[in-house]
Amino acid sequence: MEENRKVCVTGAGGFVASWLVKLLLSKGFIVHGTVRDPDNPKNAHLRKLEHAENLRLFKADVLDYESLSAAIAGCEGVFHVASPVVLEACHDPQVELIQPTVDGTINVLKACSEGVRRVVLVSSCATAVANPAWPFDKIMDENCYSDKVFCEEREYWYFISKILSEERAVEYCKSNGLDLVVVCPSLVVGPLLQQTVNQTSEHLIEFLKGRRKLPMTLHVQHLVDARDVSDALLLVYESPEARGRYICNSFSIATWEFCDKLRKLYPNFSYPKLNDKEKPYHILGSEKLMQLGWKQMPFEKSIRDTVEDFLSKGFLTHN
Numbered sequence: 638m639e640e641n642r643k644v645c646v647t648g649a650g651g652f653v654a655s656w657l658v659k660l661l662l663s664k665g666f667i668v669h670g671t672v673r674d675p676d677n678p679k680n681a682h683l684r685k686l687e688h689a690e691n692l693r694l695f696k697a698d699v700l701d702y703e704s705l706s707a708a709i710a711g712c713e714g715v716f717h718v719a720s721p722v723v724l725e726a727c728h729d730p731q732v733e734l735i736q737p738t739v740d741g742t743i744n745v746l747k748a749c750s751e752g753v754r755r756v757v758l759v760s761s762c763a764t765a766v767a768n769p770a771w772p773f774d775k776i777m778d779e780n781c782y783s784d785k786v787f788c789e790e791r792e793y794w795y796f797i798s799k800i801l802s803e804e805r806a807v808e809y810c811k812s813n814g815l816d817l818v819v820v821c822p823s824l825v826v827g828p829l830l831q832q833t834v835n836q837t838s839e840h841l842i843e844f845l846k847g848r849r850k851l852p853m854t855l856h857v858q859h860l861v862d863a864r865d866v867s868d869a870l871l872l873v874y875e876s877p878e879a880r881g882r883y884i885c886n887s888f889s890i891a892t893w894e895f896c897d898k899l900r901k902l903y904p905n906f907s908y909p910k911l912n913d914k915e916k917p918y919h920i921l922g923s924e925k926l927m928q929l930g931w932k933q934m935p936f937e938k939s940i941r942d943t944v945e946d947f948l949s950k951g952f953l954t955h956n
């Protein structure tokens with residue numbers, strides 16, 4: 638590749654972003670990674686990545702425009718990944734979720750006013766799947782949007798934060814002539830590059846211990862591997878024809894069936910008892926992303942790598 642292609646990744650130390658940083662470094666990019674605390678040991682894995690000499694960490698909170706601006710200066714592209722992931726009830730949703738996700742996204746976009754040719758926003762399938770009016774016999778694709786009122790009534794604050802940030806980002810980029818591509822991953826699984834557990838992996842670990850917390854309380858799981866998500870993010874960044882919104886999902890599977898598949902691979906964990914076999918569920922489709930050339934790893938490989946990583950790090954033990 639040409640020399641010195643420089644991109645920024647926000648929230649570089651997080652689960653999804655770490656895989657993206659690793660991929661970008663492996664492709665020869667110079668990466669400006671933002672982290673809230675560069676000295677926090679939870680970000681130490683970044684400095685051990687191959688080609689870490691091409692990674693420069695910037696201390697930046699997404700609510701602090703000046704710090705973001707310094708990290709984005711000189712970059713040709715930005716991957717905005719940072720946002721709080723709090724799926725359970727939170728004390729103050731406005732402060733804990735909505736402000737950092739919505740205002741943070743607008744701050745990132747404002748900081749892109751000079752020289753940035755494309756912004757890739759990591760949204761979520763939370764902006765699509767909470768749509769009870771969508772027929773079960775129709776694949777949920779990029780035309781499907783979550784129902785904001787439905788989410789508000791149920792206090793799905795994480796969903797609302799992602800819905801609002803995607804909406805505002807699209808409006809802002811349209812009015813300001815900024816090239817934006819939105820990627821909506823489903824529940825991300827896969828091994829962790831960091832030594833700490835992010836919230837969605839924690840809920841999968843809990844499930845393997847027999848306890849159910851959101852999203853494992855739902856009767857359907859839409860799953861994608863973090864390594865496939867990072868491929869998708871780079872693919873949409875590098876494809877000139879990429880436009881609009883991309884659902885990034887590999888498997889839609891009933892939770893009981895997911896549990897059965899896990900039990901076949903790992904019979905000794907204490908799985909929860911599930912009795913919602915009859916409930917219909919939606920399939921979330923990624924045909925648009927596959928048309929750009931996106932490929933997914935097999936289900937069994939992704940799940941095995943995930944569980945083996947949890948075991949090797951001591952987050953789970955063999956019973």
Ligand SMILES: NC(=O)c1ccc[n+]([C@@H]2O[C@H](COP(=O)([O-])OP(=O)(O)OC[C@H]3O[C@@H](n4cnc5c(N)ncnc54)[C@H](OP(=O)(O)O)[C@@H]3O)[C@@H](O)[C@H]2O)c1
Nearest residue numbers: 648651652653673698699719720721737761824825835837
């Ligand atoms: N995991 C999933 O299943 C999933 C599915 C769909 C979409 N996503 C999206 O993917 C992105 C990454 O999620 P993840 O699972 O990788 O979560 P994660 O490991 O918790 O990473 C979230 C990152 O956001 C950063 N962050 C949070 N608030 C911030 C703030 N005010 N300023 C700067 N950085 C802030 C965190 O930094 P600190 O380390 O400083 O807290 C962390 O680096 C999020 O946008 C999430 O909505 C995740």
